[in-house]
Amino acid sequence: xxxxxxxxxxxxxxxxxxxxxxxxxxxxxxxxxxxxxxxxxxxxxxxxxxxxxxxxxxxxxxxxxxxxxxxxxxxxxxxxxxxxxxxxxxxxxxxxxxxxxxxxxxxxxxxxxxxxxxxxxxxxxxxxxxxxxxxxxxxxxxxxxxxxxxxxxxxxxxxxxxxxxxxxxxxxxxxxxxxxxxxxxxxxxxxxxxxxxxxxxxxxxxxxxxxxxxxxxxxxxxxxxxxxxxxxxxxxxxxxxxxxxxxxxxxxxxxxxxxxxxxxxxxxxxxxxxxxxxxxxxxxxxxxxxxxxxxxxxxxxxxxxxxxxxxxxxxx
Amino acid sequence: xxxxxxxxxxxxxxxxxxxxxxxxxxxxxxxxxxxxxxxxxxxxxxxxxxxxxxxxxxxxxxxxxxxxxxxxxxxxxxxxxxxxxxxxxxxxxxxxxxxxxxxxxxxxxxxxxxxxxxxxxxxxxxxxxxxxxxxxxxxxxxxxxxxxxxxxxxxxxxxxxxxxxxxxxxxxxxxxxxxxxxxxxxxxxxxxxxxxxxxxxxxxxxxxxxxxxxxxxxxxxxxxxxxxxxxxxxxxxxxxxxxxxxxxxxxxxxxxxxxxxxxxxxxxxxxxxxxxxxxxxxxxxxxxxxxxxxxxxxxxx
Numbered sequence: 082x083x084x085x086x087x088x089x090x091x092x093x094x095x096x097x098x099x100x101x102x103x104x105x106x107x108x109x110x111x112x113x114x115x116x117x118x119x120x121x122x123x124x125x126x127x128x129x130x131x132x133x134x135x136x137x138x139x140x141x142x143x144x145x146x147x148x149x150x151x152x153x154x155x156x157x158x159x160x161x162x163x164x165x166x167x168x169x170x171x172x173x174x175x176x177x178x179x180x181x182x183x184x185x186x187x188x189x190x191x192x193x194x195x196x197x198x199x200x201x202x203x204x205x206x207x208x209x210x211x212x213x214x215x216x217x218x219x220x221x222x223x224x225x226x227x228x229x230x231x232x233x234x235x236x237x238x239x240x241x242x243x244x245x246x247x248x249x250x251x252x253x254x255x256x257x258x259x260x261x262x263x264x265x266x267x268x269x270x271x272x273x274x275x276x277x278x279x280x281x282x283x284x285x286x287x288x289x290x291x292x293x294x295x296x297x298x299x300x301x302x303x304x305x306x307x308x309x310x311x312x313x314x315x316x317x318x319x320x321x322x323x324x325x326x327x328x329x330x331x332x333x334x335x336x337x338x339x340x341x342x343x344x345x346x347x348x349x350x351x352x353x354x355x356x357x358x359x360x361x362x363x364x365x366x367x368x369x370x371x372x373x374x375x376x377x378x379x380x381x382x383x384x385x386x387x388x389x390x391x392x393x394x395x396x397x
Numbered sequence: 398x399x400x401x402x403x404x405x406x407x408x409x410x411x412x413x414x415x416x417x418x419x420x421x422x423x424x425x426x427x428x429x430x431x432x433x434x435x436x437x438x439x440x441x442x443x444x445x446x447x448x449x450x451x452x453x454x455x456x457x458x459x460x461x462x463x464x465x466x467x468x469x470x471x472x473x474x475x476x477x478x479x480x481x482x483x484x485x486x487x488x489x490x491x492x493x494x495x496x497x498x499x500x501x502x503x504x505x506x507x508x509x510x511x512x513x514x515x516x517x518x519x520x521x522x523x524x525x526x527x528x529x530x531x532x533x534x535x536x537x538x539x540x541x542x543x544x545x546x547x548x549x550x551x552x553x554x555x556x557x558x559x560x561x562x563x564x565x566x567x568x569x570x571x572x573x574x575x576x577x578x579x580x581x582x583x584x585x586x587x588x589x590x591x592x593x594x595x596x597x598x599x600x601x602x603x604x605x606x607x608x609x610x611x612x613x614x615x616x617x618x619x620x621x622x623x624x625x626x627x628x629x630x631x632x633x634x635x636x637x638x639x640x641x642x643x644x645x646x647x648x649x650x651x652x653x654x655x656x657x658x659x660x661x662x663x664x665x666x667x668x669x670x671x672x673x674x675x676x677x678x679x680x681x682x683x684x685x686x687x688x689x690x691x692x693x694x695x696x697x698x
Binding site for chain 1 (some may be wrong): 542651
């Protein structure tokens with residue numbers, strides 16, 4: 082277990098380092114460099130040179146990367162071009178709100194997907210299975226923003242049941258206090274994941290139903306419900322931990338769209354607004370944070386997997 | 398003289414049945430057997446006909462705005478109504494569909510090509526080359542595709558070719574991983590040892606042996622890649638980072654319609670939205686059918 086842990090941690094560290102290189106490269110792909118982005122196209126060459134010298138952009142790239150990495154390690158992500166605030170403080174405000182939205186969506190997806198997947202596996206080849214498979218196929222192909230739009234039209238405007246705008250509050254507590262306004266954003270972010278998870282669970286339950294231990298349990302006279310709960314589901318749920326880790330990028334992309342759609346004050350909306358106003362430090366800061374979160378998430382998922390299923394440790 | 402001998406070895410794995418039909422045959426056979434795949438292929442055919450032949454039956458002006466005709470509900474002359482700028486929505490759907498399909502197809506295929514070569518090289522070389530190449534894809538995959546796409550699209554103003562390059566530059570990562578796995582399994586096969594003994598080099602191994610043998614995986618992945626690329630185009634348009642007007646695609650039509658949800662202009666929202674769902678679902682059905690035909694294991698991350 083210690084060796085597995087050490088190997089996996091080193092791998093994650095290398096990937097994190099490469100993520101920072103990638104973000105650094107993107108920063109230097111800017112047309113005309115960061116100076117043009119801040120000072121505008123009208124700036125004189127003297128002003129550009131002065132700015133570049135001031136910011137250290139006239140030094141060699143490896144030198145710049147080392148100082149960039151040094152600043153990253155102290156939590157310095159630069160200053161926003163437009164918002165007169167440090168990127169780190171912006172992220173500190175927004176990250177918990179996005180985590181709340183993503184967490185709720187993930188929880189909802191899991192709660193809905195598990196029974197659906199089990200139902201499909203048990204009813205394999207019957208009408209319910211085909212129907213749910215068809216629905217999952219369509220849900221999988223539906224862009225998050227189209228789904229959100231349909232939900233807004235139906236529940237926000239036709240039925241007037243739920244607000245079409247996300248909660249507008251400064252704190253996570255304030256957002257939770259406006260629970261009805263959270264419903265549509267969370268459901269929108271969750272649906273695509275429900276489709277993927279229920280597909281996975283269907284095949285995992287089917288695989289496990291064919292195992293010898295199920296036959297043994299049947300021979301001992303256990304009820305179907307007990308076999309499902311005690312044997313099949315337990316084994317089918319373990320790989321779901323890894324799947325959660327793999328779905329983090331999808332989840333973040335989903336929250337980006339959902340937040341800009343419902344005007345939810347999280348990291349995705351910050352990112353989208355930064356894209357509209359070419360606020361590169363914010364864009365790259367969010368990209369870096371999302372990358373780091375994904376790497377850490379999949380690391381945690383792998384560790385959880387190894388803890389839950391001892392067989393994995395010896396294989397990897 | 399050695400070349401025909403090499404080719405004979407490369408024609409198929411020695412342990413396979415002597416007369417394995419080619420990929421095109423097997424894909425075609427899969428279509429006739431698998432109803433889902435057939436349905437997907439037919440829907441795609443219909444959508445392509447709609448976008449590329451439709452304007453012949455329903456010619457519209459998609460360049461000049463006509464404010465006198467703006468915001469009309471569906472009716473005579475405009476079966477799907479008109480947009481806020483007076484474009485005929487049915488014609489706009491055909492016109493925008495071309496962008497979505499062209500960019501999606503080109504970007505998906507380019508991404509598959511790049512990823513296949515990259516993955517085959519990594520898997521064939523193995524060792525530290527593989528380790529370095531795969532850590533790079535790990536890092537790039539850690540950043541959600543949409544975020545990378547938005548950053549790149551903010552840097553460069555997209556036109557159709559640029560959009561294709563941007564999407565392909567982000568989407569090649571998952572085929573690279575997939576093909577690398579295949580190549581890793583293929584590199585220790587006897588016919589590759591034989592090829593090396595006869596003096597064949599790395600380039601020959603990758604392009605004449607590994608890629609052709611992984612063609613099933615590549616083909617199946619390509620259909621999913623195209624579906625994803627069409628979604629990426631839509632997402633970028635939705636976020637306002639696609640081809641500028643009067644050009645359009647299904648995503649930008651949809652996002653243009655959002656402003657008019659309050660006044661109930663449903664015809665601006667449902668047709669482009671359903672078109673995206675339909676084309677993506679059709680490509681996915683086709684991919685699923687082909688996967689069964691080629692007996693490819695589902696992609697795992």
